[in-house]
Amino acid sequence: MQRTRIKICGFTREEDLRAAVDAGADALGFVFYPKSPRYVTPLQAARLASSLPPFVSAVALFVNPTLAEVEEVVRVAPISLLQFHGDETPAQCAAIAAAVARPFVRACRVKPDTGASDLLECELAYRAASPWFSGLLLDTWVDAYGGAGKVFDWSLIPKELAPRVVLSGGLSVQNATDAVSRVRPYAVDISSGVEAGKGIKDARKIAAFIAAVRAADANTS
Secondary structure, three states: OOOOEEEEEOOOOHHHHHHHHHHOOOEEEEEOOOOOOOEOOHHHHHHHHOOOOOOOEEEEEEOOOOHHHHHHHHHHOOOOEEEEOOOOOHHHHHHHHHHHOOOEEEEEEEOOOOOHHHHHHHHHHHHHHOOOEEEEEEEEOOOOOOOOOOOOOHHHOOOOOHHHOEEOOOOOOOOHHHHHHHHOOOEEEEOHHHEEEOOEEOHHHHHHHHHHHHHHHHOOO
8 A cells, every 4th residue: 555645734833733643644844934824933843843753754844045044943943854935946955955964845836837847857957956855845836935725737747756746735635535546646745724724723634634645545556
């Protein structure tokens, strides 16, 4: 049985973090973009992430950060992975990741006219730029940074790329099983789809989302 990895993003409260861990999440995301309603300071993230058990990863999400900003986060919080969501170039991501010795995921916002070759070229550019590159996170393009809670056309993802990507963008309890069954991504990433309010998670939605992903895994031949 294929086991899709699951990341829940945008934690601001300890009780939400515990609910995600108890439900079986593989990674928890912390947002270091001050304009986001899910923003946490490095010290807040450190307090939250300090209670994570072994083999559950803490992921730091940035939008066009300076090296100093990333250094401050990894200095105080037990961050395993960086996630870049802004306009960072392959060279910029490579330089920051090397400086703080952390692997990174690059968000690629998929437009309606994005082609399969565009996604493959994007992955190739970041992989060529840095040995710290872990993979692409595919999100829906909007004229803003961060997740939009909207689904893009999954058929745009080339079959050879799908097993390596993190699928994001508009995922929910209702569409998770279909998304994983159709795309077969390496991992999924959700934030607003398991919230009661911005930055406030719903433990029941988290558990239901993870169950929906596992239902798709169980149907893998």
